[in-house]
Amino acid sequence: MIPASFDYHAPGTLPEALALLSKYGDDAKVLSGGQSLLPLLKLRLGQTGHLIDIGRIPGLEYIREEGDFLRIGGRTRESALESSDLVRTRYPILHDTAKVIADPLVRNMATVGGNLAHGDPGNDHPATMLALGAQVVATGPKGERVIPIEQFFLGLFRTALRPDEVLTEIQIPVPPARSGGAYLKLERKVGDYATAAAAAQVTLGSGGTVERAGLALTNVGPTPIKAADAEKFLAGKRPDAATLGEAGQRAAKAASPSADRRGSVEYKREMARVLATRALRLAVERAGGR
Amino acid sequence: MATHDIRVTVNGTAYDAQVESRLLLVHLLRDQLRLTGTHIGCDTTHCGACTVLLDGQPVKSCTVLAVQADGRQISTVEGLEKDGKLHPLQEGFWEKHGLQCGYCTPGMLMTTCALLTRSKNPSEAEIREAISGNLCRCTGYNNIVKAVQFAAERLGKEA
Numbered sequence: 446m447i448p449a450s451f452d453y454h455a456p457g458t459l460p461e462a463l464a465l466l467s468k469y470g471d472d473a474k475v476l477s478g479g480q481s482l483l484p485l486l487k488l489r490l491g492q493t494g495h496l497i498d499i500g501r502i503p504g505l506e507y508i509r510e511e512g513d514f515l516r517i518g519g520r521t522r523e524s525a526l527e528s529s530d531l532v533r534t535r536y537p538i539l540h541d542t543a544k545v546i547a548d549p550l551v552r553n554m555a556t557v558g559g560n561l562a563h564g565d566p567g568n569d570h571p572a573t574m575l576a577l578g579a580q581v582v583a584t585g586p587k588g589e590r591v592i593p594i595e596q597f598f599l600g601l602f603r604t605a606l607r608p609d610e611v612l613t614e615i616q617i618p619v620p621p622a623r624s625g626g627a628y629l630k631l632e633r634k635v636g637d638y639a640t641a642a643a644a645a646q647v648t649l650g651s652g653g654t655v656e657r658a659g660l661a662l663t664n665v666g667p668t669p670i671k672a673a674d675a676e677k678f679l680a681g682k683r684p685d686a687a688t689l690g691e692a693g694q695r696a697a698k699a700a701s702p703s704a705d706r707r708g709s710v711e712y713k714r715e716m717a718r719v720l721a722t723r724a725l726r727l728a729v730e731r732a733g734g735r
Numbered sequence: 736m737a738t739h740d741i742r743v744t745v746n747g748t749a750y751d752a753q754v755e756s757r758l759l760l761v762h763l764l765r766d767q768l769r770l771t772g773t774h775i776g777c778d779t780t781h782c783g784a785c786t787v788l789l790d791g792q793p794v795k796s797c798t799v800l801a802v803q804a805d806g807r808q809i810s811t812v813e814g815l816e817k818d819g820k821l822h823p824l825q826e827g828f829w830e831k832h833g834l835q836c837g838y839c840t841p842g843m844l845m846t847t848c849a850l851l852t853r854s855k856n857p858s859e860a861e862i863r864e865a866i867s868g869n870l871c872r873c874t875g876y877n878n879i880v881k882a883v884q885f886a887a888e889r890l891g892k893e894a
Contacts, residue, residue, distance in 0.1 A: 446778050446779075447757060447759070447762075448757045449757070450737075450755070450756070450757055451737075451756055451757060452737040452756055453737060453739065453756035453757075453800065453802050455802070455805075476800075476803075479798060479799065479800070479803070480780065480798055483780075483798050483799075483800070484779060484780050484798060486757075487759075487778070487779075487797075488779070496756070496800075498802075498803060500803060524792070547780075547868070548783075548867050548868025549793075549846075549864065549865060549867060549868050550783055550786060550793050550794055550795050550846065550868040550869070551780060551795065551798075551868060553789075553792040553793060553794050554794050554795075554798070554799065635867040635868065636781055636867075636868060
């Protein structure tokens with residue numbers, strides 16, 4: 446399959462990329478890892494006049510803790526996230542996520558920024574970032590602006606990014622002591638989108654109760670879903686089996702899946718409940734709450 | 736129609752080519768450079784038959800533009816055999832019957848070639864994880880795993 450014709454630009458700096466985006470507006474798309482965009486163009490589900498490849502711009506691939514944030518460069522490869530010791534030891538939820546995205550070959554090209562900016566509710570990082578309370582940095586012609594992740598996903602394949610902006614950094618608050626997270630995904634086979642998946646990030650207080658809980662779901666609605674009701678329910682409670690089970694129920698209520706080859710509405714909602722409960726349990730365990 | 740003059744190094748040989756923006760790397764290799772060892776399977780980023788190494792990393796060449804490879808190093812299955820001698824992985828696939836129809840084999844070889852570069856003695860689990868983006872519909876994978884273990888052992892002895 447061959448994409449419809451387009452022009453390709455490989456700017457060497459971010460300002461050049463932004464100038465091209467300003468010039469072509471809606472008729473341009475940013476090419477990052479290309480593992481979602483190129484299949485879409487090949488299948489002719491999408492078309493663009495100009496591809497702006499950010500692959501040759503230095504300084505967009507990094508993973509480092511700095512100040513109050515873990516900072517991930519927008520073009521950081523999923524494979525880099527997966528093999529990062531910092532991520533594995535300090536952000537297990539991100540490690541869990543990276544290793545179930547597509548397959549190892551795709552992860553050598555695919556990028557974290559692309560996974561978010563594509564706006565696909567089937568992608569895995571959105572739920573993780575919602576659970577972590579992340580924010581993204583969008584760089585445009587007028588400079589940078591910071592977008593809280595809960596305001597980022599507007600609809601199916603629609604995000605708060607403007608056509609003249611590039612997602613340059615993801616910022617994740619450094620978790621306090623006694624924090625833990627997990628991402629659990631049900632997939633039919635390696636490389637498939639989730640039938641359902643759940644991301645949980647928990648911080649425990651000194652008395653062993655939940656100080657903060659982040660919980661979000663993948664591919665059970667037109668956007669990634671933040672299970673706000675379940676999060677609120679958990680705050681201040683002891684994370685025992687009954688409480689986590691109730692939180693899972695509430696998360697499933699927030700889901701609005703549609704039926705497809707991966708399952709019926711009822712099945713997906715039930716899987717969302719099971720995965721949310723299990724992800725919470727694992728997050729609590731990793732937070733040191735047994 | 737936008738075209739670009741690019742230079743890619745494939746298996747150590749530099750090639751200059753004029754490519755359309757939308758030309759895929761796998762088509763550059765097969766149709767313009769006539770290196771047909773790299774196969775096109777599903778053409779939808781699933782099967783891994785088209786796997787090549789881009790600057791040493793295995794990627795699906797049906798999901799990379801040729802122009803993205805400008806100035807970079809590519810390794811394909813044609814580069815594995817040296818001076819008429821099979822690569823230990825190729826020997827392994829021969830000895831352990833790691834293929835039947837052979838369609839997935841070039842991709843399997845390139846993926847596992849990258850694996851053995853970064854991990855000298857991979858466990859069975861590591862091998863299975865590494866090839867999880869390469870589909871084989873003949874072997875059931877067991878003999879592919881054995882072939883990679885054979886090659887790892889052979890390479891260990893040579894070192």
